[in-house]
Amino acid sequence: MTMQTTTNLFQRFQQRLEAAGGEAHYAESLVEAADILAAHPALVQREIVVPPAFEARQPWGAILPMLAERGIAISEAGDPASVADFPAGLSSAELAIAETGSILLAENALPARIVSMLTLTHFALAQAGTLYPMLEEAGSALQRLTAPGPDQRHYISLVTGPSRTADIERTLTIGVQGPRALCVIIVE
């Protein structure tokens, strides 16, 4: 993918995600991603929760020491009660879709899943190479990820912005049961 199309795609992704109440950043490197995280207001308490064994996750594990260097305390997600309303959580996405500003999360383990369900601000990392223009690509990925076998992903979510409701008098309110903020960092 050329630089130009990546930039265009990212712009569209950002525009759509912002329209859905989310936040998108572009980082040239993991270091830059760590800088964005460390400077984010949601990390004012200098702590973040991550899925178990995140340090071994390619290529994202390397960001943990960088965050630690920047004074961020990292906790590993455990039972739901301990993750509930944690100020910030960090996980990684399989891919991102510019058309809708969505990320695709595919985690089997409950502790990894609840990082994106129960924290107050959810940060997600996605590789620029997995940012696709249209939902059709998500359809293909779903087909691949749900294929039977030891690597089958049982629980996949397309996440687009924070949790929201307009049930009461159609007043849009952000943050119901899920996170109140979603911040996606697309890393080159």
Next chain:
Amino acid sequence: MSTELTPLTPPREAQVENANPTNEEQPFDVRLEHALSDQHMHAALERFAPSWRDSRAGVFSYEEQEYGPDYSFQHMRSTLRQAKDYATEHQPELVARFKEMARAAGAIVFEARTAEEANRYIYDLCQRKGIDLVVKSKTMVSEETELNHYLEARQIRAVETDLGEWVAQLAHERPSHMVMPIIHKTRQQVGALLSEATGREISREDVAEQVAVIRVEHRKSFLNAGMGISGANALIAESGTVMMMTNEGNGRLVTSLPPVHVVMAGYDKLIGTFAETMTQLRLLARSATAQHITSYTTFITGPAIPGHEMHIVLVDNGRSEMRADPRFKDALRCIRCAACANICPPYAQVGGHAFGYIYSGAIGLVVTPFHHGIEAGAGPQSLCVSCNACETVCPVEIPLPGLILDVRSRVVEAKGLHWIKKLVFGAMARPRLFNVATRLISIAQFPVTRGSNFIRARNFGILGKLPLPYIRPMVKLASWHSLPAFASRPLRDRVKRQLERYERRDAIDRVLPDRVPANATSRLTVCYFAGCMTDRLYPEMGQAVIHVLQTCGVRVTFPLGQNCCGLPALNSGDRRDGAAMARQTIIMLEQALKESEADYILSASTSCVATIAQDYTRLFEDLDEQGWLRRARELAGKVVDFTSFLERMLAEGVQLPVRQENGEATIVTTYHDSCQSCNCLGLRKEARSIIRDALGLELREMPQADVCCGFGGSTSIEHGDVAERLLHNKLRNAESTGATILVADNPGCLMHMRGGVDVNGKKLRVLHLAQLVAERLE
């Protein structure tokens, strides 16, 4: 455990709920009366409808602009329709594939024939696991099977975790809308309910504070519940995957935290592939809430966690019967977006507790007889005004208006026709009797018309105040819109003389030859079908039509054998009389075409055009009368409406001799899109172009120009309260433009709107487009 359960007395909760005037246990009339008196709900729905229409149109046009015609609403809905039809047709294969893949992924699939079987399976599962607390995310099927009652009657608590559903549960009510369950509630009502439920004071005004309550209140339920029950937006056969779309985030918690996850879904949720599912999720979010996509779209393929269980309960409950019906199988395409409710004019007046049973909106009227019996569907279906708006926004092209009329016919078959309708349609189906009757009425009506064009409530005097049958209901109707008087000389009498005069002058070839271009259109002959309303009530409209056509150099013939096309009977579910009138009309038109060698059958009533050109074929398909079907199809190709015919003539170069304004003040007009014109015939630009470009008049668009005026055939008589509100909206919108002339091209709307203008003394002239054109001719 025992398989036979002795029925338990419903707990207090259920009793309270059943006594609620919004509950389906209450008779339809009670629900309707309550709905009509609920001003908060009415105001909320009236605010919502136009804003939804705008945002929905915006999101679809944005996508089309950005990504091209493949992503247009029309293209996507045709794609999804095909995918859903394939799934219905190949249901056994898809079910087999879905089950195989879901089971391979570790899920347990149970097929429930009835609501009872589905509920029982879930209850048994709770028993087996010792579960007494269940958390639920939104599932319409569980409303359909009344699962909550079933469980609660057996001492199992079921907590709704979707905000709106929970508030409805606290109020002992059912959701009134499939997507926005508590659209009928105000923030003050929500605050009061939450305060009562939590035992602490919750703001009556601050929605954010109210929303925050649910996060705290439900956290414990999520962590303690033994079972989570969710619905499904799609069951993807190729992988055995359940798709679920939510915004609040409760759905993911319900399906992740409790050790047992139960999915309840109808067989209609099956779809073949992920690729097709992507089209569905686009259409669903955009149609439902005008979002590009919902916040969370979750795909679950078997339990993800060792020790957790996933059960999928496939519910039939009447769906097989739908699938076996050549018409109603189309309703299985539904993806439950509620667009048909959002666009529906009567829905906006009464909400989903009356306009529906458990499923609301147009689709609710269609599926209720299959899930809950014809009796349950009888009342709600009577509210449909047959405006056809629902069909224009359905993301899977379900022919909802036709299916609602099918339900109506079944109701009439089961319960009989109202005696007044029986009398009237019976008379209309006998042309000679109808002719004599209308002429007699045109004389007998004098005391209440006093020579005017209206039957006015005040003219009934003391008679109107007495509790007399027939009279009292008529006075009530006339009190909010004056009723039309029968013309002393119907169009057929007037036209005889008019046509004879033209014939004598050999007008056909000599009318304004300089303005008639020398091409074929200038020699067109049309057979004019006026429709009974124009003939009997508004002959001057018919005369205007003939005048305008002749001015354009068109030869006009008027078959004197014409009678009613059958629309009023067909729209009331009276197929017997309706079909009789259809056959008469076909014979009469065939003969007229042959005798006059006319190129077209033209009508200036778009309702009649839609009936003859569209409804006849469907009627004879249903009656399986192949001979009539063939004749109806042939005739359909010959039928045109006045508006598009005139517009085409003008586009082809015919010049109208329009009078120049000499110092008159500019005439300001506004245009009402009749439902049959815009929704059935797809006319929008034609009349506007005639008014603006050909007549050179100012046309100011009124808000919601294409929303039903409330006439809706006999619905305005049966549900006067609803029709009155719609009429009030229409006239208010028309007046807001400052126009002095309100134009439409369908006599039914004109009658309804004229009646309203007469009662309210508004300064609006309500004219047929042909009358406006005729007035402006030199």
